[in-house]
Amino acid sequence: MSHPGNDTSATVPRAAAWADDGEIPPPAWGRRDRRRIPLPWAFLLVVAALIVGKPLLSPYLTGPALQTWATIFVAICVQALPFLVFGVTLSAAIAAFVPASFWTRALPKRPAVAVPVASMAGAVLPGCECASVPVASGLMSRGVAPSAALAFLLAAPAINPVVMVATAVAFPNEPMMVVARFVASLVVAVLAGWIWLRFGRTDWIRVPKHAHAESKFTAFLAAMRHDLLHAGGFLVVGGMAAATLNVVVPREWLDSVAGIPWLAVLTLALLAVLLSICSEADAFVAASMGGFSPTAKLAFLVVGPMVDLKLIxxxxxxxxxxxxxxxxxxTFTLAVLVSALMGWVLL
Incomplete structure (x- = not known):
């Protein structure tokens, strides 16, 4: 067995593996090395916090506000979890088993035409935000125009079938929310690709070289395990934030923000960037934000899969x-403007 420091296969990403085509993005491109995360220490800190905090918090555990918070939090997580699991599994399977040569054969040679085609491909090929970056980089390294690869990067996590179904379930009485999310996200992806095609310069973007891939099945299991834990963590954070927003923040404050259309849109757009919720679950968080207009919620749904802290x-x-x-x-500017326009037209 070779020494870990000299084994180049140790740097293969667990996000995607396209055997037969050989090379894939290196590991640091989509996922962090789990060995760097001090899980035992983090676990001990959580246990210690629970032991110390229980005597302090026990008098308040039966309060109505806490019960409301727990109800909202559990409802969001329980509703979103099936879609999250299914989306992560399907995304990992596509990343591991679909060869990269498929994309180069399927996309048109003309970049201006390839941009909308690549964007529409996101409607049938689910992919989470974490995987979309290494996939886009892999496409560029195989000759796909950067503008088309970037359009796919934005569209895949935003308009794929899993996300659309989750949105329909989260907004059962608002079918136009699904239409508005699909149209707005697709328009943003196409516009961003075309603008980059027109004004982007080669020295602004670095296309990394690829390393040889690990086995397909190993890549699938590792990608699914990582994405489920990673996206699940952000879902928990998002659910906690949404529940806290509904319980702790005074209703007068929310009404004052929600009553100003442009401020409500901008507030939820920025909140989407900060929360970094997986696109398969963000609709349930948005639906729980009572008081905000449908257009503001649409901005949350369009901005989140395209611009958040982990994606940056x-x-x-x-x-x-x-x-x-x-x-x-x-991307952020286009997402906010297009969301506002589509909300005004469709919602």
Missing amino acids: ALQIGTFGKAFALRFVPL
């Missing part, structure tokens, strides 16, 4: 800081 970090690590400094503001 992944894009910087994969394509470079010069790329992220230009692409992130572009």
